Amino acid sequence: MSDALLEVDDLHTHFHLKNKTVRAVNGVSFAIKRGEIVGIAGESGAGKSVACLSILRLVPSPGRIERGRILFSGEDLLTKSERQMRDLRGQTVSMVFEDPLNSLDPAYTVGSLIGEALILHKGLSKRAARTKAGELLRLVGIPDPERRLDNYAHELSGGMQQRVMIAIALSCDPALLIADNPTTALDVTIQIQILDLVKQLRDRLGMGVLWITHDLGVVAKLCDRVVIMYAGEVMEQGRVYDVLKHPRHPYTRRLIDALPKLGRPDQRLMPIEGRPPDPANLPGGCPFAPRCHRARPECEAGDVPLVETGDGRAVRCLFPEA
Amino acid sequence: MTPAAPPELPKLLEVPILLEVKNLVKHFPVRRGFWASGPPAAVRAVDGISFDIRRGETVGLVGESGCGKTTTGRMIMKLITPTSGEIRFEGKSIGGIPFEEERAYRRQVQMVFQDPYSSLNPRMTVGSIIGYPMRIQRAYPGPAREARIRELLELVGLSRYQASWYPHEFSGGERQRVGIAAALALNPKFIFCDEPVSSLDVSAQAQILNLLKDVRREFNLTILIVTHNLSVVEYLSDRVVVMYLGKIVEVASTADLYRETLHPYSKALVSAIPTPDPDVEREREQIILRGEIPSPLNPPTGCRFHTRCQAYIGDVCRDVEPELREVRPGHFTACHLYSGLTAAPAAPGASRAAGQLV
Numbered sequence: 235m236s237d238a239l240l241e242v243d244d245l246h247t248h249f250h251l252k253n254k255t256v257r258a259v260n261g262v263s264f265a266i267k268r269g270e271i272v273g274i275a276g277e278s279g280a281g282k283s284v285a286c287l288s289i290l291r292l293v294p295s296p297g298r299i300e301r302g303r304i305l306f307s308g309e310d311l312l313t314k315s316e317r318q319m320r321d322l323r324g325q326t327v328s329m330v331f332e333d334p335l336n337s338l339d340p341a342y343t344v345g346s347l348i349g350e351a352l353i354l355h356k357g358l359s360k361r362a363a364r365t366k367a368g369e370l371l372r373l374v375g376i377p378d379p380e381r382r383l384d385n386y387a388h389e390l391s392g393g394m395q396q397r398v399m400i401a402i403a404l405s406c407d408p409a410l411l412i413a414d415n416p417t418t419a420l421d422v423t424i425q426i427q428i429l430d431l432v433k434q435l436r437d438r439l440g441m442g443v444l445w446i447t448h449d450l451g452v453v454a455k456l457c458d459r460v461v462i463m464y465a466g467e468v469m470e471q472g473r474v475y476d477v478l479k480h481p482r483h484p485y486t487r488r489l490i491d492a493l494p495k496l497g498r499p500d501q502r503l504m505p506i507e508g509r510p511p512d513p514a515n516l517p518g519g520c521p522f523a524p525r526c527h528r529a530r531p532e533c534e535a536g537d538v539p540l541v542e543t544g545d546g547r548a549v550r551c552l553f554p555e556a
Numbered sequence: 557m558t559p560a561a562p563p564e565l566p567k568l569l570e571v572p573i574l575l576e577v578k579n580l581v582k583h584f585p586v587r588r589g590f591w592a593s594g595p596p597a598a599v600r601a602v603d604g605i606s607f608d609i610r611r612g613e614t615v616g617l618v619g620e621s622g623c624g625k626t627t628t629g630r631m632i633m634k635l636i637t638p639t640s641g642e643i644r645f646e647g648k649s650i651g652g653i654p655f656e657e658e659r660a661y662r663r664q665v666q667m668v669f670q671d672p673y674s675s676l677n678p679r680m681t682v683g684s685i686i687g688y689p690m691r692i693q694r695a696y697p698g699p700a701r702e703a704r705i706r707e708l709l710e711l712v713g714l715s716r717y718q719a720s721w722y723p724h725e726f727s728g729g730e731r732q733r734v735g736i737a738a739a740l741a742l743n744p745k746f747i748f749c750d751e752p753v754s755s756l757d758v759s760a761q762a763q764i765l766n767l768l769k770d771v772r773r774e775f776n777l778t779i780l781i782v783t784h785n786l787s788v789v790e791y792l793s794d795r796v797v798v799m800y801l802g803k804i805v806e807v808a809s810t811a812d813l814y815r816e817t818l819h820p821y822s823k824a825l826v827s828a829i830p831t832p833d834p835d836v837e838r839e840r841e842q843i844i845l846r847g848e849i850p851s852p853l854n855p856p857t858g859c860r861f862h863t864r865c866q867a868y869i870g871d872v873c874r875d876v877e878p879e880l881r882e883v884r885p886g887h888f889t890a891c892h893l894y895s896g897l898t899a900a901p902a903a904p905g906a907s908r909a910a911g912q913l914v
Contacts, residue, residue, distance in 0.1 A: 277757040377847065392621075393848055421620035421784060422828040423845045430844050448758065451830025454837045475834045492762040494791040496831045497814060503791070505762035509727060 245302035260466035334395035345383030472547035616789035672731035683719030729760025
């Protein structure tokens, strides 16, 4: 894939605790093309966030990237120096976090928060940074942006704060935007505004987007392709339509069946029995096998490979659905 | 879509009303600076709402943050006192009643909280958490209490041996089961669920929704569920009340609301629900509201939604507050599109829906 913007290949990120090793990300591979929106979906603890922090090499201690390759525009990020990474973060690759109020420094105005990256990375003057910050606020749909520049984060609503986060992330025209559950704290009508905004910005700026979410509905609304994660591994990936309409991995199927669906209130929900495995003590073979309705003894015998079936579709299952 | 018109409607009307809310108002006064002039300001969280809940019915109260849905529930639970208006339970007002009556009322109404992590005391075993309401109300004395705790644990799908466990030993979904067991301990008639699944993973969410559906049927419970998730509401509720900025904008049976949404705000809400079916996402109309929810300190004049409404029909929306009117049998909405106050005929989309009218 020559047109890939980001290629993650066999990524392993482990947390070494006193008496155990938590294997949060366990051999994850996926790719994002320029101008593509890719969703990573899965339940909490699936390793979605750690995988994304690994891309920016921001995994907190005692976490460590054990092996794998992260190619960004063909260059391996894991071989770069910390200084090179710092130039990259916020400039070429930027990130939006889940909780906007905790991510925005309460001691600075919105204008200086956005301007900081512009002054640091782009070498703009204070005055030019302020003008650009105003433009960015308008771009993300904040009314009366010039006045908002002098507000502090706590003076804005949740939707506004998230827009400011996105404005900061966009300030240096990143080639890749990584967003970790950025709309979970927002109301649905505000969430759809943000999703619409991201799609527009992708069309206009041609950036790639990696969108982490646990909501398959958001995936259906926003993404071009989706990666389904479970217990640190990719279970299935492919085009959103294919994966959600014709899931081949039993886990994807069960995730969809567990969701209440609009217009079908009489259909009883089918929860997935059991619990996700302890990431410090993963079972051998397929991690979903203990909860899987299609599992056979072979599933727990050995590692199950991620098999590509063409068209960017890949499934990690010995007995996938047709 | 949903099967034909609900035949239960006339049957439902014969069922007695359990809870009645009349012109309920809650204003939270705001502290202002010493030099401020004019009348004292207040957050108008709930601003004159009326609805009723019949025995055995599940009503969903939906709307965005700040619309007053949780405040309404908390007033029903007597956790806060209304500014004005009345709440009647089994025909009797719950305001200003003597202590013993209030105690009896609190036995009959229980609450399931949003966050199963912060709503369970980490220093108590789940057995004592579930037993606590019985202790307070002096119900199930002696050995009967232990038996009741075990019975409740099994009822919500946990093991009787887990009574001695502490909350941290359970997953989020299991903790919410404990919360439900505690709410059921005193055999209440009415349960108020405040966002019961919003902090849970997909699978735990499905389990809790199924559990609520089951206990509701088993004990003929009346439930008020507050949530911003409209697919959850559709799954659980018989009727839906949609709120916006302290006012009710639409009340309808669940089937009616999703089949023929009347109020422009409800339409936007329904269209914004993310659903995992790409075909549905592709086909349906996507309404993206402009702007944000105005401040409840100073709500817009006239119809409170007029600043964001896409069906704005003129000055009447800005100047005159629409009343909640019955537009179709059992289907109420507060919108000038249906009030007959203007020459503007039917609502957009009415022609499409006309064929489905009875």
